[in-house]
Amino acid sequence: MRRAHHPEVDEIALTGVMAALSDPIRIGLVRVLADGRERGWGELRAPVAKSTLSHHLRVLRDAGLTRTRQEGTRCFVLLRRQDLQARFPGLLEAVLAAAEDEDVGRQVSVKDGPHPA
Amino acid sequence: MRRAHHPEVDEIALTGVMAALSDPIRIGLVRVLADGRERGWGELRAPVAKSTLSHHLRVLRDAGLTRTRQEGTRCFVLLRRQDLQARFPGLLEAVLAAAEDEDVGRQVSVKDGPHPA
DNA sequence: TTCGATGTTCGTGAAACATCGAACAAATTA
DNA sequence: TAATTTGTTCGATGTTTCACGAACATCGAA
Numbered sequence A, B: 001m002r003r004a005h006h007p008e009v010d011e012i013a014l015t016g017v018m019a020a021l022s023d024p025i026r027i028g029l030v031r032v033l034a035d036g037r038e039r040g041w042g043e044l045r046a047p048v049a050k051s052t053l054s055h056h057l058r059v060l061r062d063a064g065l066t067r068t069r070q071e072g073t074r075c076f077v078l079l080r081r082q083d084l085q086a087r088f089p090g091l092l093e094a095v096l097a098a099a100e101d102e103d104v105g106r107q108v109s110v111k112d113g114p115h116p117a
Numbered sequence C: 001t002t003c004g005a006t007g008t009t010c011g012t013g014a015a016a017c018a019t020c021g022a023a024c025a026a027a028t029t030a
Numbered sequence D: 001t002a003a004t005t006t007g008t009t010c011g012a013t014g015t016t017t018c019a020c021g022a023a024c025a026t027c028g029a030a
Helices: A014-020 A023-032 A050-063 A083-089 A091-102 B012-022 B024-033 B052-064 B081-087 B091-102
Strands: A066-071 A072-080 B066-071 B074-079
Touching: A014 A050, A014 B024, A014 B091, A023 A050, A023 A066, A023 A072, A023 A091, A023 B012, A050 A066, A050 A072, A083 A091, A091 B012, A091 B091, B012 B024, B012 B052, B024 B052, B024 B074, B024 B091, B052 B066, B052 B074, B066 B081, B081 B091
Parallel strands: none
Antiparallel strands: A066 A072, B066 B074
16 A cells, blocks of 8 residues: 555646546545545445545545545545635535535445434 | 537536536636627637537537527537526636636637727 | 455456547538 | 538547456554
């Protein structure tokens, strides 16, 4: 497992973000992460093979949408909400609202119920 | 020249919009159209072959971002700003602001200077 | 060290995309 | 009718993306 590359805030490219969010699975992942909670890979439920999930998470990471932390053999993802807001104000909010409205990425979920307080 | 297909407001899909806006040329076209003025094909300057430009304009149209009107042998494009705002509030504004900030799509321009009154 | 869990990477297709030039179609004009 | 203009469509090409299974790497536990 190689240490992942995360772009700096000012390296986040608009086209990269748009491309990353043009896939339903990835939008679903972002929606799941939208509550700000860090999630382990294993918590994420998506109808794709694990290698494919790894691919999608990589695209999100490379685009600057998420941050990955490694702990032992497990990885955790976090949505870079503040960074995104600083870079492209209002963009993520608008996309999330639109995704909710259309229910894009509903195929993605977390193992346990949502925020068990 | 076949009459183009324009999706209804509630047929506009988020992933389609995001995909359409993940290309610098198309973002440039949207930026050029952002002032709300209708533009003729011929006014649009982009560093691609005319068939490619036609393709990009088609992608934008199919995604619901623009509306095409035909007049004789010429065509005119218009950004569907209100429709977009109604469908995905704030999304287009955020993308446009981000595009300005990064100067994405600067390769696209209009023939004459901007709005000669 | 051996095993198991967890991700990553590789090799491979299928599909989609961007791009071009050439051929085509439709309307205007000569 | 014949040229011109304007945009579309076609076919070809190379790149990228998504997807999978298999193999590999890493860490913690037995």
